[in-house]
Ligand SMILES: O=C(O)c1ccc[n+]([C@@H]2O[C@H](COP(=O)([O-])O)[C@@H](O)[C@H]2O)c1
């Protein structure tokens with residue numbers, strides 16, 4: 001863990017200052033590209049003003065012992081079934097990724113059933129977490145093993161030539177673990193961060209909120225203990241995603257976050273190393289209420305807000321072309337000087 005964290009440093013201030021200056025000289029009224037202007041400056045601080053391509057979305061998949069408490073309307077087997085769907089190219093993330101020229105990787109970091117026959121990355125740490133409502137979901141060693149899966153995969157993907165990493169997740173019941181993690185790092189209450197996930201009714205939502213509330217009391221993990229929070233609540237995909245985000249930061253490549261699961265993992269990464277957030281871009285804002293709470297604590301503005309609540313990386317893949325446009329505008333637009341256009345009064 002120390003070795004991973006030692007490789008992370010803040011974004012390049014000088015590159016950001018130069019990018020800010022160039023932004024102001026481009027052939028458009030100052031500020032007219034809105035949020036994209038700041039985004040291009042942030043990416044310049046991560047990676048320089050080069051379009052972050054090629055890109056890959058990694059779908060980390062795992063199961064959750066807390067499923068036994070009736071917090072999701074879906075059977076646990078759907079996690080493994082969706083992995084087969086991803087591998088066959090039939091999920092929403094596959095369609096989005098094809099359209100936006102993003103490669104898809106799928107990783108079993110802790111699916112309950114055997115998915116050995118699938119053509120995916122096999123890195124199962126254990127078959128699902130233990131039930132967080134009765135005790136710790138993971139041991140300390142299991143947490144470190146799952147973080148390592150994500151960090152080392154990020155290293156490998158960058159070595160393979162990828163210049164933008166996108167997060168994805170699949171795990172029935174993982175919005176429950178996400179809620180507990182987000183409450184831990186933000187101080188929000190269970191009812192502020194617990195949502196309907198894949199679509200539960202009012203009675204199940206009340207029950208799920210009570211499960212999260214009781215778990216927060218049972219484990220009482222302070223925000224300063226991110227690895228203990230992962231051990232208390234899981235999940236294996238959250239731990240791997242935290243490692244993947246740290247790995248992107250260590251390699252100075254942007255990482256586009258998907259929804260509430262990635263938001264929870266990014267809070268873990270931030271608690272482990274505050275500079276990790278310098279490399280994070282919020283792809284979208286999920287309809288799950290905890291996600292807005294997480295984004296606020298991360299200080300990130302989502303690029304897309306379309307009521308998505310699917311996961312898989314869909315919101316990140318949807319946002320990827322926006323990120324590319326922001327960077328391309330900064331890199332390729334003419335300046336008032338080069339185009340021989342008189343700058344406006346306030347330029
Ligand atoms: O990305 C999100 O914000 C998001 C919001 C709600 C649900 N999901 C997905 O739905 C699954 C978890 O939902 P649940 O209700 O079983 O906890 C898991 O596979 C997630 O990828 C994802």
Ligand SMILES: Cc1cc2nc[nH]c2cc1C
Nearest residue numbers: 074078170198310311312
């Ligand atoms: C069908 C289905 C697809 C998903 N993709 C991500 N989470 C999901 C949950 C379900 C239930």
